[in-house]
Amino acid sequence: MWGDCDAAGIVFYPNYYRWMDDASFLLFSSVGLGWNELRARYGTPGAPLVSSHADYRAPSRFADRLTVESRVSEWGRSSFTVAHRFTRGDVLVAEGWEKRVWVTFDADDPAKIAPAPIPDEVRAAFAVD
Amino acid sequence: MWGDCDAAGIVFYPNYYRWMDDASFLLFSSVGLGWNELRARYGTPGAPLVSSHADYRAPSRFADRLTVESRVSEWGRSSFTVAHRFTRGDVLVAEGWEKRVWVTFDADDPAKIAPAPIPDEVRAAFAVD
Amino acid sequence: MWGDCDAAGIVFYPNYYRWMDDASFLLFSSVGLGWNELRARYGTPGAPLVSSHADYRAPSRFADRLTVESRVSEWGRSSFTVAHRFTRGDVLVAEGWEKRVWVTFDADDPAKIAPAPIPDEVRAAFAVD
């Protein structure tokens, strides 16, 4: 969109991370585990970031239509990585990933969060037969 | 800044509102009543918007240095208006205002907020002798 | 989305303006007059803002699904107003408008833009029989 572009008329790169964040939420929502559901079911207040990374392959301009494909590329004990690919038609525009940590509120101090093991059923929700 | 500009190379207008929001916080902070202080002292979780408005007088471009001057232009019983002027040197770039409401958490339901009378000492903090 | 919310967990108000800007583009695109088409056909580099305004009726929270309805509410000689209504189901969340000016590049100095009369066929494109 217009405001997603910078003074050079191409997408301002932090927006790719905003879209990765959106895409991770939509990916989890697609298996019934959006952030609100995670909170209600497991007490996990979102999935904070450990690291994020992106490689930019081709510029995108105003009114370009991009597709983002996202998948959990790695499951750890209490962290997981979501990989994202942005394409415009056949053109690879950008690739990136977010490493996120599974957290729960501290039982003793609800203002604090701490890493926790990812429940098996969360992993299972993404399993492909 | 670079990312504040749009594909036409001028400031993307929603950023003026972002800066008004920042300026209102800084204005209140300047008299010791930043949002965190309001929450601690009065239980007011921020100051939600009723309306906002802006008139754009001249475009701004990347690397321009803008000044924003802000003041409470009107006090109501439970609402107040903050007026903002953006200038670049002698040039008036934009003018706007935010009407905000003073709220407190509902005593019966802490998930709800409700308008409340603005404490006299808040008004007094902005009084000019 | 997650990043559209502020520290109070509700939509950060400048985002409504970002969405109005998106909606104006989509409205014009829907009649074949997106900003790129305007530029190609009439040499108009976007439609700069004169004023903008919004009234906030109800807060929106993360994962809420909003609808925006937009229409040109007024045509002037060289300016026009786009009115926007944001709803969540039956609830009116926010209303706003953008007054924009029709501009073309200056024939003598292509770095400058100047207001110009809105072409009749642009008005006509929005006419409802």
Add this chain to the structure above:
Amino acid sequence: MWGDCDAAGIVFYPNYYRWMDDASFLLFSSVGLGWNELRARYGTPGAPLVSSHADYRAPSRFADRLTVESRVSEWGRSSFTVAHRFTRGDVLVAEGWEKRVWVTFDADDPAKIAPAPIPDEVRAAFAVD
């Protein structure tokens, strides 16, 4: 600032990249080579991103005061890396880097940009005696 935080009340992570972009510009400006100067002197329209990365060490909250320290950590023939460290007092909040490419407009097609060798005097401007 208020709008930099997300629904969990902590800084929305794409903002760190926005601040890295700002910091790179300010770093280059500090030696007289801001983006506008680069364009005027060398015809380089900004410094597009190749890759970016960040590691998040500690959350930041509304009204926290962060410091960013930035330096060119690597010079290549036509690319360079800017490293950034975000701290809050003694606490390391985030670390990241941006790999950027030096480009000039194509002589034959001014709508195209192409990587070009970084001028020696640009490297020299950052040399510490």
